[in-house]
Amino acid sequence: MTPYEVFEAGNVALQCGITLTNARLAYATHGTLNAARDNVIVYPTRYGGNHADNDFLIGPGMALDPGKYFIVVPNMLGNGVSSSPSNTPIPLAGPDFPAITQYDNVMLQERLLREVFGVETVRLACGWSMGGQQAFHWAALFPDRVAAMACFCGQAITAPHTYVFLEGVKHALITDPEWKQGRYSEQPWRGLTAKGRVWAGWVLSQEWFRQEIWRDMGFQTVEDYLKNTWDAMYYGLDANDMLSLIATWQACDISANPLYNGDRAAALGAITARSIVMPCRTDFYFPPEDNAAEVAGMHNAELRVIDSIWGHYAGGGRNPADTAFIDTALRELLA
CATH class of the missing domain: 3.40.50.1820 (Alpha/Beta hydrolase fold, catalytic domain)
Incomplete structure (x- = not known):
């Protein structure tokens, strides 16, 4: 940083x-x-x-x-x-x-x-x-x-649709058993990985995937792109921090x-x-x-x-x- x-x-x-x-x-x-x-x-x-x-x-x-x-x-x-x-x-x-x-x-x-x-x-x-x-x-x-x-x-x-999308991201994280209502002793890695996979389907368009732009980034398959880009996207960040930001986003008015x-x-x-x-x-x-x-x-x-x-x-x-x-x-x- x-x-x-x-x-x-x-x-x-x-x-x-x-x-x-x-x-x-x-x-x-x-x-x-x-x-x-x-x-x-x-x-x-x-x-x-x-x-x-x-x-x-x-x-x-x-x-x-x-x-x-x-x-x-x-x-x-x-x-x-x-x-x-x-x-x-x-x-x-x-x-x-x-x-x-x-x-x-x-x-x-x-x-x-x-x-x-x-x-x-x-x-x-x-x-x-x-x-x-x-x-x-x-x-x-x-x-x-x-x-x-x-x-x-x-x-x-x-917007309401954005609020709902964020609910999906949030629940991908908090349904990890290791989340423990936010009182985890180590980061809930499975939840953070699931969060990344959910986000991957929202942040880019269907056309981006249809044109296989991930190939221009050096990946062989969609799974290669997901595995090497998104699975660890939120590693190094804190789960409660991410949930706090989601709550701020959802409440924005x-x-x-x-x-x-x-x-x-x-x-x-x-x-x-x-x-x-x-x-x-x-x-x-x-x-x-x-x-x-x-x-x-x-x-x-x-x-x-x-x-x-x-x-x-x-x-x-x-x-x-x-x-x-x-x-x-x-x-x-x-x-």
Whole structure:
């Protein structure tokens, strides 16, 4: 893992009614904050990822150029780097870790920018998947402080079908007898392997498998690809951390907070940031139709569909053409 810093946030009152004591927000930065403190990009992490996994969109000559911008990459609570079930002491350890919402994440990130860097305005909030959920929250919770927003393969509100898909992933993990209601003495490897196999069928499209793209990656058969890519995908990650992130994903609702009190139309309508929402045509998690409904309720937003067979991975740096598509959109937002 690449280096990171930690914002010691103290005791944080969460939406679930529990106080997260000695909360820690891990983050990485790229570039230099300018004197006006107005060159800030917030680029949060995705499910199962950490700050290093966002590097594919950051670099000289790219839209997220550290030579021009101060890019802050905060790790979500629950991801194993920031405060999480795996690194929080009793009585909030493991399965007793409190439920986290994206509102909790973004409010803590706002404190990081304000208290550590003296930053009040954000040039761009962007992210892939759960990172996109957080970008949406940034734009809705601080509409007068976020100039632009980009969400690639993500949503403002977790759709019912996505909720159900995540139930399948979750139960593949917790039905391992070694899970022991989250009080395992060693990681439930069978459950983590089953979770990977379930995920493999959702993250890429039927067309990706029909074209046997796995052959281009050096695998001989589909089973060869599953065995060598997916069976150990989540080894090295903590099961309770993964379940915490799933719960955060399932609960995602841009309006479920004291500012909007469940009024989704008001939350979407409050976003003034110039926004480009980029679903992938073949994404099973976040299909274009769901994003189209969200964009219809926004005043300064564009739906720009990634025409790719890479499914959800179109947003994650796996295919150069898809990454270039996203980079072009970010460049426009920053122009």
